[in-house]
Amino acid sequence: MNLADCSSHSATARLLHFGSPGAIYLRRFVGSLHVGRCGSNPTHVKTLRLRSNPPKTLTVTAAMASEAEVAASAKIIDGKMVAKEIRDEITTEVSRMKDAIGVVPGLAVMLIGERKDSATYVRNKKKACESVGINSFEVRLPEDSAETEVLKFISDFNDDPAVHGILVQLPLPKHMNEQNILNAVSIEKDVDGFHPLNIGRLAMRGREPSFVPCTPKGCIELLHRYGFQIKGKKAVVIGRSNIVGMPAALLLQREDATVTIVHSRTQNPEQIVKEADIVISAVGQPDMVRGTWLKPGAVVIDVGINPVEVRRLPLRLVGDVCYEEARKVVSAITPVPGGVGPMTIAMLLSNTLSSAKRIHNFQ
Ligand SMILES: Nc1nc(=O)c2c([nH]1)NC[C@@H]1CN(c3ccc(C(=O)N[C@@H](CCC(=O)O)C(=O)O)cc3)C=[N+]21
Numbered sequence: 314m315n316l317a318d319c320s321s322h323s324a325t326a327r328l329l330h331f332g333s334p335g336a337i338y339l340r341r342f343v344g345s346l347h348v349g350r351c352g353s354n355p356t357h358v359k360t361l362r363l364r365s366n367p368p369k370t371l372t373v374t375a376a377m378a379s380e381a382e383v384a385a386s387a388k389i390i391d392g393k394m395v396a397k398e399i400r401d402e403i404t405t406e407v408s409r410m411k412d413a414i415g416v417v418p419g420l421a422v423m424l425i426g427e428r429k430d431s432a433t434y435v436r437n438k439k440k441a442c443e444s445v446g447i448n449s450f451e452v453r454l455p456e457d458s459a460e461t462e463v464l465k466f467i468s469d470f471n472d473d474p475a476v477h478g479i480l481v482q483l484p485l486p487k488h489m490n491e492q493n494i495l496n497a498v499s500i501e502k503d504v505d506g507f508h509p510l511n512i513g514r515l516a517m518r519g520r521e522p523s524f525v526p527c528t529p530k531g532c533i534e535l536l537h538r539y540g541f542q543i544k545g546k547k548a549v550v551i552g553r554s555n556i557v558g559m560p561a562a563l564l565l566q567r568e569d570a571t572v573t574i575v576h577s578r579t580q581n582p583e584q585i586v587k588e589a590d591i592v593i594s595a596v597g598q599p600d601m602v603r604g605t606w607l608k609p610g611a612v613v614i615d616v617g618i619n620p621v622e623v624r625r626l627p628l629r630l631v632g633d634v635c636y637e638e639a640r641k642v643v644s645a646i647t648p649v650p651g652g653v654g655p656m657t658i659a660m661l662l663s664n665t666l667s668s669a670k671r672i673h674n675f676q
Pocket of ligand 1: 654
């Protein structure tokens, strides 16, 4: 076991807006809070103060840590493996469809600007399409393109019968209006599920969205495939973004969980998270959720993919949840990387296949 795993990246560079031990005053001694950094050896406690109101008194001692250490370790929810299974299923379906009606599903991906991470994601999506036999069409436009140019491509893809799914990689350059662009994608080809009509339907009982956003759908798929019950459980979603937190909460509610959303203005987030049987975290703050926030036996889906610097080594990816602490408390947890990320891409392929099936009325 490597206790130092989460501990060595620069926590101070990433102060949190939650009342977590990441949001700390390192300047002076206040009160009696003794919390080590995520995954750090608890015998080397640091004296820190939470920024939440009122200040907490919370002590992590060496004794507690050693108790935790003897506890069983959580099951690892292997998103990479499940995503591979799903890709295999999609491969079979794509070839069945091709053999039966001669149609190959097609995904159009638009990348505007030169962001390195976006370029990597788009490349991975293209590779994933190839791996299952889905056609991919890629458009790359320079950062300073006009919004009308993007809209023209979207309109052409909307009309193109070889294209069954359209994805505009986010974030867009600042001068573009995301709302105009997402609204322009045909509701029947909105494989990202970001069109307001799809989100609206997701929120309504008795309505069915054409597509569900890929990342939240991947989270629920993991819970299903591992056989975790959602119905009747207390679920907490941390984060309220349009693309993950909010739709994840709506999906959990549709699955009959009792859902609470915790966000940057929530008071006592740790207390609320501690009640949850299921936690989905999507905030983008490295190691924000500590072991002490989690209910023993909870199931944790960590959507965060946060690059952190460790002793000036190349960037490493960590989640929103301090994995080393959490795995001693919870019953199951997704790793980062290898958890939700690969599922997001698998769900994109699944949405593209469903779209082609629906358009061609193929069961
Ligand atoms: N219109 C749009 N749709 C998106 O779905 C969308 C987007 N814009 N913008 C950016 C985010 C981010 N995203 C990820 C997908 C896969 C991984 C993934 O596969 N990650 C791997 C490895 C990551 C690595 O090693 O770099 C993992 O977690 O194991 C991560 C992030 C989709 N996004």
